[in-house]
Amino acid sequence: MATTFADQLRSLTDEALSALVQLRPDLVVPVPADISALAVRAQSRGSVARCLDGLDEFTLHVLDAARLSRSAETATTSVDAILELATGVAPDDVRVAIDRLRVRFLLYGNEDSLHLVGAIDEVTSPYPAGLGRPADYLDAQAAALCADKAKLRRTVLAAPPGARAVLDRLAAGPPIGALRREAVAEPVRWLVDNHVLVPISEAGRAPRADGELVELPREVGLLLRRDTGPLGALRPFPPIPEGAARDPKSVDSAGAGQVMEAVRSTEALLEALAAEPAPVLRAGGLGVRDLKRLARTAGLDEPGAALLLEVAYAAGLLGEADVAGSGRSVTVSRASGAVDEVFLPTGAYDLWRALSSAQRWTALARAWLAMTRQPGLVGQRDDRDRPINALAPDAERAGAPQARREALLVLADLKPGTAPQADEVLGLLAWQTPRRSRGREAAHRDALTGAAQLGVSALGAITSYGRLLLEDVDDTDVDPLGVRPASTEPPDDAVGTLDALLPAPVDHVLVQADLSVVVPGPPEPELAAELDVIAEPESAGGASVFRVTAASVRRALDVGYTAADLHAVFRRRSRTPVPQTLSYMIDDAARKHGGLRAGSAGSYLRSDDEALLAEVLADKRLGVLGLRQIAPTVLVSPLQVARLLGALREAGFAPVAEDAGGAAVLSRPKVRRAPTRTSVASRLADQAGPPVLAGPRLAGVVEQIRRGDIATRAARRAPVTVRAANGQGVAGLTPVQQHGQAMAVLQQAVREKVKVWVGYVDSHGATLSRLVRPVSLSAGYLRAEDERTETLHTFALHRITAAVPDEEK
Numbered sequence: 001m002a003t004t005f006a007d008q009l010r011s012l013t014d015e016a017l018s019a020l021v022q023l024r025p026d027l028v029v030p031v032p033a034d035i036s037a038l039a040v041r042a043q044s045r046g047s048v049a050r051c052l053d054g055l056d057e058f059t060l061h062v063l064d065a066a067r068l069s070r071s072a073e074t075a076t077t078s079v080d081a082i083l084e085l086a087t088g089v090a091p092d093d094v095r096v097a098i099d100r101l102r103v104r105f106l107l108y109g110n111e112d113s114l115h116l117v118g119a120i121d122e123v124t125s126p127y128p129a130g131l132g133r134p135a136d137y138l139d140a141q142a143a144a145l146c147a148d149k150a151k152l153r154r155t156v157l158a159a160p161p162g163a164r165a166v167l168d169r170l171a172a173g174p175p176i177g178a179l180r181r182e183a184v185a186e187p188v189r190w191l192v193d194n195h196v197l198v199p200i201s202e203a204g205r206a207p208r209a210d211g212e213l214v215e216l217p218r219e220v221g222l223l224l225r226r227d228t229g230p231l232g233a234l235r236p237f238p239p240i241p242e243g244a245a246r247d248p249k250s251v252d253s254a255g256a257g258q259v260m261e262a263v264r265s266t267e268a269l270l271e272a273l274a275a276e277p278a279p280v281l282r283a284g285g286l287g288v289r290d291l292k293r294l295a296r297t298a299g300l301d302e303p304g305a306a307l308l309l310e311v312a313y314a315a316g317l318l319g320e321a322d323v324a325g326s327g328r329s330v331t332v333s334r335a336s337g338a339v340d341e342v343f344l345p346t347g348a349y350d351l352w353r354a355l356s357s358a359q360r361w362t363a364l365a366r367a368w369l370a371m372t373r374q375p376g377l378v379g380q381r382d383d384r385d386r387p388i389n390a391l392a393p394d395a396e397r398a399g400a401p402q403a404r405r406e407a408l409l410v411l412a413d414l415k416p417g418t419a420p421q422a423d424e425v426l427g428l429l430a431w432q433t434p435r436r437s438r439g440r441e442a443a444h445r446d447a448l449t450g451a452a453q454l455g456v457s458a459l460g461a462i463t464s465y466g467r468l469l470l471e472d473v474d475d476t477d478v479d480p481l482g483v484r485p486a487s488t489e490p491p492d493d494a495v496g497t498l499d500a501l502l503p504a505p506v507d508h509v510l511v512q513a514d515l516s517v518v519v520p521g522p523p524e525p526e527l528a529a530e531l532d533v534i535a536e537p538e539s540a541g542g543a544s545v546f547r548v549t550a551a552s553v554r555r556a557l558d559v560g561y562t563a564a565d566l567h568a569v570f571r572r573r574s575r576t577p578v579p580q581t582l583s584y585m586i587d588d589a590a591r592k593h594g595g596l597r598a599g600s601a602g603s604y605l606r607s608d609d610e611a612l613l614a615e616v617l618a619d620k621r622l623g624v625l626g627l628r629q630i631a632p633t634v635l636v637s638p639l640q641v642a643r644l645l646g647a648l649r650e651a652g653f654a655p656v657a658e659d660a661g662g663a664a665v666l667s668r669p670k671v672r673r674a675p676t677r678t679s680v681a682s683r684l685a686d687q688a689g690p691p692v693l694a695g696p697r698l699a700g701v702v703e704q705i706r707r708g709d710i711a712t713r714a715a716r717r718a719p720v721t722v723r724a725a726n727g728q729g730v731a732g733l734t735p736v737q738q739h740g741q742a743m744a745v746l747q748q749a750v751r752e753k754v755k756v757w758v759g760y761v762d763s764h765g766a767t768l769s770r771l772v773r774p775v776s777l778s779a780g781y782l783r784a785e786d787e788r789t790e791t792l793h794t795f796a797l798h799r800i801t802a803a804v805p806d807e808e809k
Contacts, residue, residue: 006039008108018698023104024051025693028701034709042105048119051104053436058236062086062097064129065231066107066116079111087229093236129231130173135217138198145195146219155194156223162187171224175216196220238431243420246459251417255458256501259361262454264540266308268298270317270345277342280320285392286343306378306390307450311364313391314371317349319674344674354525358498365454365469374400376446403443408451411462412470419460422448468494511574515582517546530569533559548582553589554654563590594664596655601636603644608633621651711768742803746782750774759802760795771806
């Protein structure tokens with residue numbers, strides 16, 4: 001059978017063989033040596049299973065018809081036999097499905113004698129189309145009943161209502177049911193006693209808790225399916241979702257708003273982690289309390305926060321860092337009280353913040369598409385009844401990227417603005433790839449939920465920039481030989497389309513009389529950095545609101561701003577007049593700022609204002625500092641300078657640190673970052689998977705297989721002397737004698753213009769044989785013509801191992 005299969009492949013045209021390679025790319029990873037190796041690989045269980053996973057429901061039903069209609073003697077079927085079973089649909093639709101199977105070489109042969117690849121029975125259900133095995137295989141009495149069709153019909157019609165319900169369920173498939181030993185139900189007992197159901201056993205298995213099994217013979221199943229047909233209800237065409245029709249512009253507008261919210265929320269989560277790092281659990285992941293804290297800070301629910309944290313981690317914006325030297329207090333919730341690592345933003349986060357909103361979102365969206373994590377599992381329990389935490393290894397799912405693309409491609413294939421229900425999407429996926437979609441319903445729902453939260457979809461429909469994001473980068477024309485690495489950059493069209501939908505970044509604010517600062521749009525990176533220092537955020541959205549407070553002004557002074565700098569910032573940025581209240585607040589804070597100087601004693605506090613030092617010394621809130629006056633203008637404390645400054649600022653004072661020379665030390669607080677991580681999207685090119693073959697690359701693969709097959713077959717036809725010289729010894733001749741004899745044969749062949757078999761070693765060290773007609777022998781080279789391929793070959797004489805005249809007339 002394998003030889004017949006290889007011959008079928010060998011007889012294909014280059015176009016047909018290219019089509020097979022494109023439909024089953026795993027067959028050429030790595031490229032097989034010849035057609036025989038390709039045939040073996042095409043019949044392997046793994047390759048057949050992968051091919052079946054990509055077939056639709058109707059094609060799989062037609063394949064079941066081919067399995068059911070096989071002849072017991074020849075193990076072959078025919079197109080007519082398949083058409084006879086596939087009732088209720090147009091024959092042309094069935095023929096299209098058969099061609100779909102034949103072009104993938106799951107079926108091969110002519111129309112009157114079709115063979116099935118043997119591995120199909122190994123990787124599919126033992127019950128084709130949900131029908132049981134023939135009655136003569138199961139039980140002699142059941143076979144006798146099924147042989148008498150009239151008696152079989154009477155027996156089925158005489159079945160009690162309960163027994164008929166059991167028959168209808170088993171007829172729909174699978175045809176196997178459990179037979180309880182302790183109390184056999186009366187309907188099942190009646191069916192067994194009348195030989196309509198056959199008790200069966202499984203060799204080598206342990207006893208079942210629910211008793212033995214019963215099977216419905218195939219003939220009974222076919223009788224019960226007389227209304228729907230032998231294969232059951234057939235759907236040759238996919239169920240098109242009938243979703244609500246949305247205005248595409250409204251979808252894009254709503255999606256753009258959600259994009260801004262997703263970017264803002266991600267930034268808020270990472271800023272919260274930068275301010276208060278969360279410990280990494282011993283088993284990995286983020287604790288439940290930390291997730292709740294972060295969600296509350298960012299104004300999200302816990303599933304939404306978990307999704308954005310997972311995406312940020314996949315995008316390389318979040319990572320783990322050693323807790324040592326962080327300079328921050330970390331809340332410890334472990335029993336041991338030891339924390340080794342904490343979650344912190346990485347160095348890539350700072351670069352990400354400098355990008356435009358569209359570029360930031362695209363980095364998140366592509367990481368979400370590529371990450372092998374399923375955020376919807378966070379909060380659920382695993383097989384050992386333990387909760388699955390965010391960023392924990394338990395949420396890892398290798399099939400998550402493919403599930404997301406499958407769900408989104410369903411939306412992308414619909415008319416723009418179509419918003420189907422989730423159940424309609426799952427129903428279509430179950431028809432398109434039933435084998436692959438089985439068990440992935442939760443992953444597909446999670447994909448739709450994540451797409452809505454990230455803004456890939458909106459109002460239930462996919463956005464225009466979401467469609468562009470799904471499009472693969474086609475580099476076939478610019479890189480036909482595949483010598484460049486695959487591009488992992490998002491398509492420029494997606495960024496450009498989203499940029500046009502998002503409001504333009506603004507470089508100005510509106511300062512109100514109540515000291516609130518309104519930003520009428522997304523702030524530019526430079527403006528956002530200034531606002532982070534000089535104002536407190538109050539609300540976010542299309543127009544974010546900040547508020548200037550005495551604490552925010554002191555914070556700005558602490559990091560190096562002067563009063564003149566702050567006045568200049570507000571004059572330059574504000575499109576409204578700066579309120580006098582704000583100017584007075586800045587000047588008042590600046591006058592007080594630096595009035596106190598702190599240093600190490602532990603630490604000291606000095607001021608030229610003796611009354612101010614007396615106020616500090618008398619403040620009961622500062623009793624924990626252990627202040628002691630050593631001079632009219634100097635106080636000392638056993639605590640370090642950092643704690644002294646923090647306590648004074650919390651009490652409402654405005655001290656600054658000074659160095660040994662008395663100069664003020666003004667510096668921005670150090671921001672700790674985790675080590676930079678590589679984004680998941682940037683590792684797509686390194687993921688193992690079948691290559692995308694097209695154009696010259698595909699033609700080169702096919703040509704390589706053909707050449708290898710020609711060389712292999714030629715070597716098999718070569719005389720035994722040539723084959724022995726290609727790696728084996730020839731009795732009675734030394735290698736030198738073999739070479740000398742070959743030269744004599746070649747010289748004679750040049751004179752007589754006859755064909756010879758030449759054995760040689762190629763540049764890769766492989767031993768090959770070829771039937772050629774020598775043309776010339778000079779300058780250390782043999783030039784010979786291969787009449788079959790009409791090409792002229794040149795052989796280095798030192799590489800020739802043997803030469804034998806062709807004995808064919």
